[in-house]
Amino acid sequence: MTLDNSLKTQLMNALKAGETSLLVRLLAELSPAHVAEFILELETQNKVRVFKSLENDAQLQVLRILDEDIEYEILSTQPVSYIYALVEKMPHDKRVDLLKSFPENKRKEIMKELAQTEREDILKLSSYSEGTTGAIMTTDYAVITAEITAEQALEQLRLEAPEKETIYYAYVIDAQRRLIGTVSLRQLITADKQLKISELMSADFVSVFADEPAEKTARMLKEADLLAIPVLDRKSRITGIVTFDDAMQVIEEETSETMFQKAGIAGRSDRDKEREKDLVNSSKLLKGSIWYPIRLRMMFLFVTLAGGFLVGGVIDYFEDVLEAVLVAAVFIPVLMDMGGNVGTQSSTIFARGLALGHIDTSRIFGHIGREVSIGAIMGLALGLIGGIVAWYWQGMPNGIPEIGLAVGIGLAVVVPVATLLGFLLPYILLKLGFDHAPGADPFITTIKDFTGLGLYFYLVATLIGV
Amino acid sequence: MTLDNSLKTQLMNALKAGETSLLVRLLAELSPAHVAEFILELETQNKVRVFKSLENDAQLQVLRILDEDIEYEILSTQPVSYIYALVEKMPHDKRVDLLKSFPENKRKEIMKELAQTEREDILKLSSYSEGTTGAIMTTDYAVITAEITAEQALEQLRLEAPEKETIYYAYVIDAQRRLIGTVSLRQLITADKQLKISELMSADFVSVFADEPAEKTARMLKEADLLAIPVLDRKSRITGIVTFDDAMQVIEEETSETMFQKAGIAGRSDRDKEREKDLVNSSKLLKGSIWYPIRLRMMFLFVTLAGGFLVGGVIDYFEDVLEAVLVAAVFIPVLMDMGGNVGTQSSTIFARGLALGHIDTSRIFGHIGREVSIGAIMGLALGLIGGIVAWYWQGMPNGIPEIGLAVGIGLAVVVPVATLLGFLLPYILLKLGFDHAPGADPFITTIKDFTGLGLYFYLVATLIGV
Numbered sequence: 001m002t003l004d005n006s007l008k009t010q011l012m013n014a015l016k017a018g019e020t021s022l023l024v025r026l027l028a029e030l031s032p033a034h035v036a037e038f039i040l041e042l043e044t045q046n047k048v049r050v051f052k053s054l055e056n057d058a059q060l061q062v063l064r065i066l067d068e069d070i071e072y073e074i075l076s077t078q079p080v081s082y083i084y085a086l087v088e089k090m091p092h093d094k095r096v097d098l099l100k101s102f103p104e105n106k107r108k109e110i111m112k113e114l115a116q117t118e119r120e121d122i123l124k125l126s127s128y129s130e131g132t133t134g135a136i137m138t139t140d141y142a143v144i145t146a147e148i149t150a151e152q153a154l155e156q157l158r159l160e161a162p163e164k165e166t167i168y169y170a171y172v173i174d175a176q177r178r179l180i181g182t183v184s185l186r187q188l189i190t191a192d193k194q195l196k197i198s199e200l201m202s203a204d205f206v207s208v209f210a211d212e213p214a215e216k217t218a219r220m221l222k223e224a225d226l227l228a229i230p231v232l233d234r235k236s237r238i239t240g241i242v243t244f245d246d247a248m249q250v251i252e253e254e255t256s257e258t259m260f261q262k263a264g265i266a267g268r269s270d271r272d273k274e275r276e277k278d279l280v281n282s283s284k285l286l287k288g289s290i291w292y293p294i295r296l297r298m299m300f301l302f303v304t305l306a307g308g309f310l311v312g313g314v315i316d317y318f319e320d321v322l323e324a325v326l327v328a329a330v331f332i333p334v335l336m337d338m339g340g341n342v343g344t345q346s347s348t349i350f351a352r353g354l355a356l357g358h359i360d361t362s363r364i365f366g367h368i369g370r371e372v373s374i375g376a377i378m379g380l381a382l383g384l385i386g387g388i389v390a391w392y393w394q395g396m397p398n399g400i401p402e403i404g405l406a407v408g409i410g411l412a413v414v415v416p417v418a419t420l421l422g423f424l425l426p427y428i429l430l431k432l433g434f435d436h437a438p439g440a441d442p443f444i445t446t447i448k449d450f451t452g453l454g455l456y457f458y459l460v461a462t463l464i465g466v
Numbered sequence: 467m468t469l470d471n472s473l474k475t476q477l478m479n480a481l482k483a484g485e486t487s488l489l490v491r492l493l494a495e496l497s498p499a500h501v502a503e504f505i506l507e508l509e510t511q512n513k514v515r516v517f518k519s520l521e522n523d524a525q526l527q528v529l530r531i532l533d534e535d536i537e538y539e540i541l542s543t544q545p546v547s548y549i550y551a552l553v554e555k556m557p558h559d560k561r562v563d564l565l566k567s568f569p570e571n572k573r574k575e576i577m578k579e580l581a582q583t584e585r586e587d588i589l590k591l592s593s594y595s596e597g598t599t600g601a602i603m604t605t606d607y608a609v610i611t612a613e614i615t616a617e618q619a620l621e622q623l624r625l626e627a628p629e630k631e632t633i634y635y636a637y638v639i640d641a642q643r644r645l646i647g648t649v650s651l652r653q654l655i656t657a658d659k660q661l662k663i664s665e666l667m668s669a670d671f672v673s674v675f676a677d678e679p680a681e682k683t684a685r686m687l688k689e690a691d692l693l694a695i696p697v698l699d700r701k702s703r704i705t706g707i708v709t710f711d712d713a714m715q716v717i718e719e720e721t722s723e724t725m726f727q728k729a730g731i732a733g734r735s736d737r738d739k740e741r742e743k744d745l746v747n748s749s750k751l752l753k754g755s756i757w758y759p760i761r762l763r764m765m766f767l768f769v770t771l772a773g774g775f776l777v778g779g780v781i782d783y784f785e786d787v788l789e790a791v792l793v794a795a796v797f798i799p800v801l802m803d804m805g806g807n808v809g810t811q812s813s814t815i816f817a818r819g820l821a822l823g824h825i826d827t828s829r830i831f832g833h834i835g836r837e838v839s840i841g842a843i844m845g846l847a848l849g850l851i852g853g854i855v856a857w858y859w860q861g862m863p864n865g866i867p868e869i870g871l872a873v874g875i876g877l878a879v880v881v882p883v884a885t886l887l888g889f890l891l892p893y894i895l896l897k898l899g900f901d902h903a904p905g906a907d908p909f910i911t912t913i914k915d916f917t918g919l920g921l922y923f924y925l926v927a928t929l930i931g932v
Contacts, residue, residue: 002672002686031670033690065691154655161656168634168651185634185651189620190627204497206468220468222718224499225531225711227693245691248714252688255721256818262725263814264807283824285815286833290840297811298844304807305852308800316796316859329795330782333919334774336802337911341730341770344810345763348729349751352722358749367752374756378764386771393782445803453799 003034011038015046024053032061040070047074060089068094072101080106084113091165093138093246096125125240133217134210136250137231137240140165143173146180146198150191157185166243168227172201177237179207179230207232210239215254218247219357256282258351262441264300265293300442307446311336314450318457324466325400328457331390331407335456338382339414339448346371346422347441354430361427368423375419383412406459414452421447469500477504481512490519498527506536513540526555534560538567546572550579557631559604559712562591591706599683600676602716603697603706606631609639612646612664616657623651632709634693638667643703645673645696673698676705681720684713685823722748724817728907730766731759766908773912777802780916784923790932791866794923797856797873801922804848805880805914812837812888813907820896827893834889841885849878872925880918887913 007026014023027035027050035054039047039062051074054062063071063086075083075098087095087110099107099122111119121139128134142164144153157167170188172181181201191200207230208217221229221244229247231240265285285293315322315332322328349371353359359367387408391401421444460466473492480489493501493516501520505513505528517540520528529537529552541549541564553561553576565573565588577585587605594600608630610619623633636654638647647667657666673696674683687695687710695713697706731751751759781788781798788794815837819825825833853874857867887910926932 029670031668031672031690033672033692034670036690065689158655161652167655185655186627189624189633189651202497204495204500206497206499222711222714223531224497224502226499227710244693244710244714245688248688248710248717251714251718252721255718255725256822259721259725259728259814259818263811265811265815282815282818282822286819286824286836290836290843293815293840294844297808297840298847300811301804301807301844301848302851304803305800305848305855308797308803309852309855311799311803312796315798316793319792319796322795323792326785326789327782329788329798330778330785331774332781332795332798333777333802333915334771336799337770337774337777337806337908337915338767340803340806341767341908341911342763345729345731345766348725349731349748349759352725352748353752356722356748358752370752370756374759374763377756377760378767381764382767382771386775389771389775442803442807445807449799449803 003030003037008038011050015042015049020049020053023050027053027058028055032058032065035062036065039066039074044073044077048077059086063090064094068097068101071098076102076106080109080113084110088114088118089163091138092121092125092140093136093165096122100126128210131214132210133208133212133214133231133242134240136214136217136246137210137242138165138246139240141228141230141238141241142167142170143177143238144170144183144197146172146174146196146201148197149193150188150195150197150200151193153183153197154188157188165241166228169241171230171238171241172197173238176235179205179232179236179238181205182230205230208242209234214242214250215355217242218250218254221247222251254355258355260285262348262351264304264441265296303442304445307442307449310446311449311453314453314457318461321457321461321466325403325460325464327393327400327403328406328460330393331403331410331456332453334386334390334407335410335414335452336449338386338411339418339452340445342375342378342415343418343422343444343448344441346375346419347426347444350423350426354426361430364423364427368420368427371419371423372416375416378419379412379415382415383408383410386411400464402463403460406456406463409459410452410456413455414448417451418444418448469496469503474504477516481508481515486515486519489516493519493524494521498524498531501528502531505532505540510539510543514543525552529556530560534563534567537564542568542572546575546579550576554580554584555629557604558587558591558606559602559631562588566592594676597680598676599674599678599680599697599708600706602680602683602712603676603708604631604712605706607694607696607704607707608633608636609643609704610636610649610663612638612640612662612667614663615659616654616661616663616666617659619649619663620654623654631707632694635696635707637696637704637707638663639704642701645671645698645702645704647671648696671696674708675700680708680716681821683708684716684720687713688717720821724821728813728817730770730907731762769908770911773908773915776912777915777919780919780923784927787923787927787932791869791926791930793859793866793869794872794926796859797869797876797922798919800852800856800873801876801880801918802915804852804877805884805918806911808841808844808881809884809888809910809914810907812841812885813892813910816889816892820892827896830889830893834886834893837885837889838882841882844885845878845881848881849874849876852877866930868929869926872922872929875925876918876922879921880914883917884910884914 011026014026035058039050042050051059087098099110102110111122125139140163142157142160144156153170157170161167168185170183171179172183174180181203182205183197183201187200206220206224206226208220210231210233217229221242228241228243230238231242233239350359387404390407391404425444477492480492501524505516508516517525553564565576568576577588591605606629608623608626610622619636623636627633634651636649637645638649640646647669648671649663649667653666672686672690672692674686676697676699683695687708694707694709696704697708699705816825853870856873857870891910
């Protein structure tokens with residue numbers, strides 16, 4: 001259940017009346033998730049008041065749930081001493097994200113206050129580039145050695161619990177810090193207390209390298225149904241873990257990105273993203289400054305504008321044909337729309353299949369062949385129906401039946417061409433090192449219109465003999 | 467790391483040579499995730515052989531990871547006695563999904579073998595309609611009472627662990643089975659052993675009702691950063707839990723659905739989906755029979771065909787204008803493409819914002835107002851540029867400058883109209899009880915083309931005075 005309405009009213013009243021002690025009491029009864037939900041609805045000043053009315057432990061739990069921008073909104077108003085005391089106890093991945101929000105001088109001030117080991121840990125985590133597993137991992141995991149017993153391991157986890165992101169797995173390391181096995185808390189609890197970890201642990205485990213893509217790691221974690229996945233350096237030493245909540249976030253952001261990019265709402269290159277982590281943000285598209293969405297959308301629309309004029313050039317080229325057979329213009333929309341929608345279907349299937357790992361780029365021609373066969377069958381069906389409609393458009397027998405033939409053949413060709421482009425263009429962009437999705441669609445549109453309308457007018461000219 | 471290649475070769479050789487004992491030994495060393503990965507690559511017959519070479523416990527763990535269709539592929543070849551022994555020990559939500567795969571008579575046979583309580587549990591879980599929280603929850607969670615101590619609770623969890631989906635939370639119930647609190651295993655482990663659960667538990671917790679939408683539950687679980695969320699009936703009694711892995715699945719499927727539906731790859735109504743759980747399947751779109759994607763894609767393309775002819779009717783209507791000013795045809799593509807791409811951007815932002823909860827349908831007109839303002843600004847910019855290009859198209863001063871004005875105004879109007887339609891049409895479909903996404907796009911296309919081209923030709927006629 002979301003936060004109860006009457007409770008919310010009580011909280012609001014306590015806030016307005018400035019009754020801090022009542023506020024403290026009410027908040028102490030709430031789950032961190034409900035506090036976070038409540039905080040989101042408040043103005044900055046009240047966000048800060050509510051946050052500061054929480055107990056230390058609750059503050060940390062609420063910070064786990066809030067996004068960096070809200071955390072920054074609350075904490076940036078506070079003195080450095082207050083911030084670093086919190087930062088010290090935050091999950092290691094979250095505090096790196098938070099620190100990145102601060103301007104450089106304030107960040108340096110906070111860093112100066114931290115212990116040497118903490119500072120090194122933060123620098124290490126910050127050093128991974130955006131999009132890699134290292135950039136989403138955390139370093140507060142529990143390690144144990146193989147020669148202790150289940151009981152000893154359990155006791156160790158119990159003591160370390162307050163400062164670890166998860167204690168539901170313990171990672172077993174050798175003297176070189178190489179990962180040699182994993183044990184779950186579930187296994188530890190149910191095992192014979194005197195059993196050695198070496199006998200209990202799973203020596204075959206799923207793991208990833210820190211420099212591998214975060215998306216790949218997120219999908220592996222999801223497929224393997226784990227709560228966390230260990231991250232290794234290239235010497236097989238454990239350097240972090242990725243937890244399911246961060247993986248869920250990556251999968252969702254990646255899907256949103258793909259959708260937005262396909263619709264041309266993504267003005268930035270991969271390199272930009274690495275520098276400033278500016279993922280397209282659904283919330284910012286719908287709230288706040290209208291210049292953010294305009295900036296993101298315009299580049300795509302300029303390409304559309306240029307493409308539209310380019311296709312117009314085809315019509316211009318066939319102006320004499322059009323003059324002779326004016327009704328030919330009537331079927332421009334059906335040819336354009338059909339190619340456009342078929343192309344969108346294909347490029348969506350490609351983008352989704354790629355993201356979910358159903359497209360194997362090493363046998364791309366197999367995928368394209370299948371897609372074009374589908375296009376050919378759909379093209380034949382649509383060309384037949386569209387051709388008959390166009391045939392009868394001008395009324396028989398006094399009309400120009402050749403137009404029907406040109407529309408039919410035009411549709412039958414433009415549909416498989418669009419399926420081909422819908423797979424081939426994103427694939428080529430991918431091979432060229434671009435993110436596959438952005439910007440492919442307006443090029444697909446332009447090329448299939450160019451081909452489709454060009455063929456159509458050529459057929460009209462030839463069949464009618466202009 | 468994914469499964470090692472040399473190990474895979476050894477496994478394949480053992481399979482081919484029929485060396486079952488070697489196979490058993492090799493498999494015993496593998497993690498369930500790696501076994502599942504290996505099984506996926508095999509033919510049905512070998513899938514079965516590998517599966518049957520696993521120990522009982524490993525079989526269950528591998529089943530947790532595999533999808534229902536693979537589970538069915540393996541188990542459908544086996545006698546009922548073998549299946550029900552496994553089904554009995556499977557997680558409660560997974561076994562319901564598996565049983566649904568079997569033909570009715572075989573399902574009945576298996577059900578007959580199960581104990582009364584298991585049978586009732588399966589019937590209860592099967593009774594929730596597709597898309598509700600009840601349909602994705604599981605019933606194998608751990609409950610405790612408030613008066614026991616942390617130590618006693620821990621001991622109880624230890625004993626129940628083998629048959630529970632998760633022991634990382636224990637749910638505290640009163641005599642009427644109403645949920646009164648939750649305790650995490652982490653809390654239990656770190657707490658003073660003699661502390662009473664009533665003092666340790668969190669009495670304010672996040673929960674959902676079984677009849678609420680599964681998507682909403684999945685998002686709540688994600689927002690609150692939990693491993694599992696308790697599901698209540700309308701009398702506040704606990705009836706199940708939803709775990710993070712099932713929530714992740716729901717979020718991903720929902721996003722895929724939205725993307726595919728927007729591209730018109732979804733022929734089925736919500737009611738169909740409830741009956742047969744036929745979510746659009748990315749893997750089936752890319753592999754297997756080509757008639758599956760053709761069936762899903764054609765309905766959308768028929769609408770496109772009809773829409774294209776309808777828009778053609780507008781051109782037909784203005785045939786005399788076109789005859790007088792033939793160059794007017796040249797700018798049909800730019801007007802159509804621009805409206806189309808802007809409309810796609812808007813409907814994508816709407817669909818994604820709705821899914822992520824950034825659109826509040828109670829204040830839809832605020833959202834639409836903002837979107838249309840964005841459209842107006844973009845329309846002015848694009849109209850200005852497009853108008854100038856069109857103005858110079860025919861060469862000055864001997865051309866027809868009025869065309870430039872008509873193209874400019876046409877673009878300036880069609881862009882905000884497309885933004886309006888991109889938000890309004892999906893919203894209307896939603897209000898009419900349709901899933902918001904499917905089928906909105908071709909209607910947007912048709913209406914904006916109708917408006918845009920109609921206005922454009924009217925302007926050409928008026929300005930030039932045909």
